[in-house]
Amino acid sequence: xxxxxxxxxxxxxxxxxxxxxxxxxxxxxxxxxxxxxxxxxxxxxxxxxxxxxxxxxxxxxxxxxxxxxxxxxxxxxxxxxxxx
Amino acid sequence: xxxxxxxxxxxxxxxxxxxxxxxxxxxxxxxxxxxxxxxxxxxxxxxxxxxxxxxxxxxxxxxxxxxxxxxxxxxxxxxxxxxxxxxxxxxxxxxxxxxxxxxxxxxxxxxxxxxxxxxxxxxxxxxxxxxxxxxxxxxxxxxxxxxxxxxxxxxxxxxxxxxxxxxxxxxxxxxxxxxxxxxxxxxxxxxxxxxxxxxxxxxxxxxxxxxxxxxxxxxxxxxxxxxxxxxxxxxxxxxxxxxxxxxxxxxxxxxxxxxxxxxxxxxxxxxxxxxxxxxxxxxxxxxxxxxxxxxxxxxxxxxxxxxxxxxxxxxxxxxxxxxxxxxxxxxxxxxxxxxxxxxxxxxxxxxxxxxxxxxxxxxxxxxxxxx
Numbered sequence: 001x002x003x004x005x006x007x008x009x010x011x012x013x014x015x016x017x018x019x020x021x022x023x024x025x026x027x028x029x030x031x032x033x034x035x036x037x038x039x040x041x042x043x044x045x046x047x048x049x050x051x052x053x054x055x056x057x058x059x060x061x062x063x064x065x066x067x068x069x070x071x072x073x074x075x076x077x078x079x080x081x082x083x084x
Numbered sequence: 085x086x087x088x089x090x091x092x093x094x095x096x097x098x099x100x101x102x103x104x105x106x107x108x109x110x111x112x113x114x115x116x117x118x119x120x121x122x123x124x125x126x127x128x129x130x131x132x133x134x135x136x137x138x139x140x141x142x143x144x145x146x147x148x149x150x151x152x153x154x155x156x157x158x159x160x161x162x163x164x165x166x167x168x169x170x171x172x173x174x175x176x177x178x179x180x181x182x183x184x185x186x187x188x189x190x191x192x193x194x195x196x197x198x199x200x201x202x203x204x205x206x207x208x209x210x211x212x213x214x215x216x217x218x219x220x221x222x223x224x225x226x227x228x229x230x231x232x233x234x235x236x237x238x239x240x241x242x243x244x245x246x247x248x249x250x251x252x253x254x255x256x257x258x259x260x261x262x263x264x265x266x267x268x269x270x271x272x273x274x275x276x277x278x279x280x281x282x283x284x285x286x287x288x289x290x291x292x293x294x295x296x297x298x299x300x301x302x303x304x305x306x307x308x309x310x311x312x313x314x315x316x317x318x319x320x321x322x323x324x325x326x327x328x329x330x331x332x333x334x335x336x337x338x339x340x341x342x343x344x345x346x347x348x349x350x351x352x353x354x355x356x357x358x359x360x361x362x363x364x365x366x367x368x369x370x371x372x373x374x375x376x377x378x379x380x381x382x383x384x385x386x387x388x389x390x391x392x393x394x395x396x397x398x399x400x401x402x403x404x405x406x407x408x409x410x411x412x413x414x415x416x417x418x419x420x421x422x423x424x425x426x427x428x429x430x431x432x433x434x435x436x437x438x439x440x441x442x443x444x445x446x447x448x449x450x451x452x453x454x455x
Contacts, residue, residue: 015388017184017200017398018114018193019124020454048198048388051112053275069275074385076276 006081010044014075021045021052026059029080036065042081046072053078089344094365096299096343101369102376104292104304108192109377110278111285115416116180116189119442124450129272132264133282134420139257140290141425146250148294155342158236158426159302163413165429167229168222170437172412175404177441180416181449183207183401184394187307187415188370190402195374197386200398207402212307212352213314214403215410219331222411231429238427249427277381293421299343300362303422306370307409308337309363311352314406319354326354331410352410397453401445412437 011028013021025045035041045056053076057067060080070077107113118130148154180186183204185193190208193201215222235241239249264270270283293303311331319326326332332353341348350357378384409415412434414423423431 015199015385016390017198017394017453018117018189019120019184019449020390020394022125023450023454048196048383048385049112050109050276050279050383051114051117053279054272057275058273071277074383075388 006039006042008042008044008079010046012046014046014048016047016049018049018051019055021047021049022055022059025052025056025078025080029060029063029065033063036080036082039082042079045078045080046075047078048075050076052076056080089341089346090361092344093300093341093346093348093361096295097362097365098369098372100292100296100300100304101366101371102373103369104188104289104366105192105195105370105373105375106377107280107285107288107292107373108188108370109196109374111280111282112276113192113282113285113289114185114189115420116184116186116442119177119438120181120446122439123443124446129269130282132261132270133286135257136261136270136283137286137290137421138424139254139261140287141293141421142250142254142257144290144294145297145425146246148298150247153298155298155301156339158240158428159297159422160339161302161305161308161336161414162236162418162423162428163226163430164234164236165231165433166226167231167433168225169229169412169430170433172408172410173434173437174408174441174444175437176408176412176416176434177438177443178445178448179211179401179404179406179408179441180438181401181442181445182397182453183405184398186417187310187405187409188417190405191306191367191370192374195371196378197375197384199386199388200390200394203395204398204402204405207399207404208307208310208406208409209314209317211403211406211408212311212410213318213406215311215407216315216329216331216352219329219410226413231433236428236430238429241429246426253427277383278377289421293425297422301339301342301348302362303418303425304366305414305418305422306363306367307406307415307418308352308359309367310406311410312354312359312363315352315354393453393455397449 060067121127239246335351337350348358350359419431419434
């Protein structure tokens, strides 16, 4: 059994004013909801907003998606994907 | 070894600011977000921390008063409520949402290297200085719309001891906090490095506020300093104009520092006075505290530009907050962290204004700023 490759769409929203990070994330998750559920895409949000490391995963999980937060050099990467 | 009162007061302000800035950064303690999220995301999660703060601060302030530790009660510079002040609250609510943070949120984000917050900071200074142009008109409006016979607090108006009313308020707020705690709604899952829970930050800030009241003579407040910085800058270019403005000539502060006995006097004008002595170190401390926090986490950065609409929003928001903090006539920090815990009418009316303001700000933000 093989799995199809998952395209990752990256959104660099570092340095933006609060709450644009969460607003943009919600918009893009909604926009790609169908593809996320099918496992065709994953969304990667790059942010310097500390609060969004909580709010984006929480919102994504409430919508039935999986979210993983990874600290990078000076910012955070939040990966949202279909249930894994 | 003799340490001058000036050094002592400066050191206290700086230390309190450092603690506040550090903690606010670690928790992302965003007071603007507490009200904005009610309308933007229909969330009360952040606001719970403010409720906890209020409950604890009420107990601390009233306990200190009963022990005879508070130098002046109500504290200096706290004025009566007025309907015009509520309009200031509305404008402040709009401004803080557009700026991406309130007067201290701007500072701790600035300290962490956030570019739009620098723009908002400059806007705050400009707005605070602009207020001087129509101060006579606004002052007369505040006076004309003063409520409750000029009483500052609810207990004062009813000629009652504050204790019973504070006890009732604490019981109500404490009940809410207890409910949230039992249902696991005070804590959040944290992913950011070195993060503090909002409730932890609320407890620390309550302690900082009390310390400020005990050691400085009043709770935390910073926006008179913004006006002062604006006046200093304007004086370099238009010295005669600054000299002619009544707002900059006013000297509303006149109290004795409880720790050193030094008389503190001052106002929003360009002189280095009691206001500068109290608030400049506090502002510097908040920025530095946040910078220390960000640097220690490897999160300090100036390298991430934001969309131009967000810079414009931050500028407009900063100017509105600066204006509103004089019209209200104080900022959210003064009102929520200081005035509400002692049931000040002006702070209650500020709260009544900031709610619709936050709603309007959220509407503007989603329609024109974040696209």
